[in-house]
Amino acid sequence: MLISRQTLRAQVRAARKALSIEQQNQFANQACQRAIQLITERGVKRLALYLANDGELDTQPLIDALWQRGIEVYLPRLHPFSPGNLIFLAYRVDSPLIKNRLGILEPKLAITQMRLPHQLDMVITPLVAFDANGNRMGMGGGYYDRTLAYWPLMGKPLPVGYAHDCQQVSHLPCEHWDVPLPMIITPTRIVNGA
Numbered sequence: 001m002l003i004s005r006q007t008l009r010a011q012v013r014a015a016r017k018a019l020s021i022e023q024q025n026q027f028a029n030q031a032c033q034r035a036i037q038l039i040t041e042r043g044v045k046r047l048a049l050y051l052a053n054d055g056e057l058d059t060q061p062l063i064d065a066l067w068q069r070g071i072e073v074y075l076p077r078l079h080p081f082s083p084g085n086l087i088f089l090a091y092r093v094d095s096p097l098i099k100n101r102l103g104i105l106e107p108k109l110a111i112t113q114m115r116l117p118h119q120l121d122m123v124i125t126p127l128v129a130f131d132a133n134g135n136r137m138g139m140g141g142g143y144y145d146r147t148l149a150y151w152p153l154m155g156k157p158l159p160v161g162y163a164h165d166c167q168q169v170s171h172l173p174c175e176h177w178d179v180p181l182p183m184i185i186t187p188t189r190i191v192n193g194a
């Protein structure tokens with residue numbers, strides 16, 4: 001039986017939201033260790049990630065580890081006037097955060113703190129569901145598809161999915177605008193996708 005994108009999205013969102021606080025903490029630490037290893041191997045200096053929402057794999061241990069190592073951390077912010085697009089702003093210990101209209105914390109707009117996607121070495125993307133081929137389904141806004149549309153041409157930034165194991169599905173239908181992920185980090189492994 002074929003299930004719709006909408007149904008699949010709702011099912012996986014419910015599964016990740018059902019994880020306990022203990023599981024969330026353990027998984028965040030496990031995924032952080034894998035991510036730090038990959039980031040160090042690749043010599044990443046500027047990296048974008050997200051602040052967890054809706055049961056997403058928590059990035060806070062990773063953020064702390066990156067700050068400790070002096071790696072520049074960036075967060076997405078909804079574009080101030082271009083709907084459907086993201087901009088990336090530096091995130092430091094003392095950066096002020098504000099909740100956006102989707103309820104997600106994001107840095108205050110400051111042009112001097114902004115980088116374009118090709119100025120970042122790696123973008124750790126949130127996602128709702130992924131499959132073994134690196135196909136990605138997000139929250140449905142197309143934000144990351146637009147952000148990553150040019151990475152194959154520019155060679156940067158390397159997109160890396162970050163998700164719970166329970167977010168893997170056997171097969172995701174892909175659309176022509178979907179940008180497949182070469183890698184997905186989960187608490188238990190690194191999936192080599194596209």
Ligand SMILES: Nc1nc2c(c(=O)[nH]1)N(C=O)[C@@H](CNc1ccc(C(=O)N[C@@H](CCC(=O)O)C(=O)O)cc1)CN2
Binds near residue numbers: 053
């Ligand atoms: N942590 C995190 N940050 C992110 C994303 C993400 O998936 N996760 N995004 C990845 O693209 C962008 C935001 N995209 C999003 C799109 C829809 C919803 C969402 O929750 N929609 C609600 C309705 C919200 C409302 O209108 O009140 C819903 O579907 O229930 C959230 C984020 C940028 N920042």
Ligand SMILES: Nc1ncnc2c1ncn2[C@@H]1O[C@H](COP(=O)(O)OP(=O)(O)OP(=O)(O)O)[C@@H](O)[C@H]1O
Binds near residue numbers: 149
């Ligand atoms: N590069 C692009 N240029 C223009 N429109 C796009 C682009 N990528 C995606 N879209 C549009 O965005 C909408 C949402 O796409 P989709 O459902 O694949 O988002 P998603 O990957 O789930 O969300 P997100 O990337 O925000 O996590 C689609 O209607 C699609 O037409």
